[in-house]
Amino acid sequence: MKNKRVSKKILAIVMAAAMPMSFMPAVSAQDRVDSGTIKEDNLPSGETEIQEAAEDAAAEAEGKKTEYPLTVTTYDYEGNEVETTYEKAPEKVLAVYQGSIETMLALGLQDKLIATAGLDNEVPEEMKAAFSETNYLDEFTPSLETVTMLEPDMILSWGSIFADDRLGNVTNWIDKGCNTYMNTNTRKGGSRTLENECTDILNLGMIFDVQDKAEAIVNDIKEVVNKTTETTAGMEEKPTVMILEPLGEDITNYGAKSLGGDMVTQLGAELANPDASSVGKEDIIAANPDVIFVVYMPYAGDDPETVKESQLGAITGDEALQSLDAVKNGTIYPIMLSEMYASATRTQDGIETFARGLYPDIDLD
Secondary structure (H helix, E strand, O other), X not given: OOOOOHHHHHHHHHXXXXXXXXXXXXXXXXXXXXXXXXXXXXXXXXXXXXXXXHHHHHHHHOOOXXXXXXXXXXXXXXXXXXXXXXXXXXXXXXXXXXXXXXXXXXXXXXXXXXXXXXXXXXXXXXXXXXXXXXXXXXXXXXXHHHHHHHOOOEXXXXXXXXXXXXXXXXXXXXXXXXXXXXXXXXXXOOOOOHHHHHHHHHHHHHHOOOHHHHHHHHHHHHHHHHHHHHHOOOOOOOOEEEEEEEEOOEEEEOOOOOHHHHHHHHOOOEEOOOOOOEEOHHHHHHHOOOEEEEEEOOOOOOOHHHHHHHHHHHHHOOHHHOXXXXXXXXXXXXXXXXXXXXXXXXXXXXXXXXXXXXXXXXXXX
């Protein structure tokens, strides 16, 4: 602050002292002394208390606070936008499927969970203690009857759970006082992007008034992207890549419309076959990407290493694919499906897996 008249500065401080703390400017008397605007000897009587109050307000302002009522946009089963309003942070949340559960745990909200369901894998080691405090249901996808008996005030899940033969239309739940929030990348007909995953985490941070925790998660994700793109900015040619998931005789290709495809694109790589949702061996040979990521997904009861090696072997061990540069050069890497599909707090793991495969010499530590 560089006002020329000291009297106006003193008046501003007195007015600030009379304002509610949430609106008080984070400017102390010492700030003005340090800037040379006024001399320390000329501080008005009682300004020590004003200084302390302003400093307390500045410390409080470092953490964003949610102001309720809060309106958030989510979607229904058909992919239409739906606005939901929160008068306060939900207290009885049903979280279904991996990313929904893990996001709540990562934000320290296990005490808000009335029930959890639908884990494909165990939660990460650092979340196990918090997860043990939740009521994990026997039903992988809870029935309408089960959920009705739970009486949640919020349902956090994927779009598929709101089908007619599952929990039904989101507006019915909202009308009963239960808000819904679906992972945006599971929206029918919607785009699947890295930004969507970040937005979901930030939205949940606002809904539950834990914005600092949400922003820390998102900042870590974006830091990996920024560091990767900055480090590789001088590369004349970026690697071409395919993300493949062998499924028996079929091979799924994660192209430009997939979250995985958007992730590698954000990291500066080029998708070798961006438009196809499935490919044959001849398509892979024609594309001949520099790098191939092979998707694997160990479900409950599976041995992760066995599933991983089996999926990798479907590409590396296929005689028809031995001419591929990626096979010859050993640039074929595994990536878990949960790190690149509705990945939530596993998004950083996915981004790091992609970055290290695309640019083996990069230092992300």
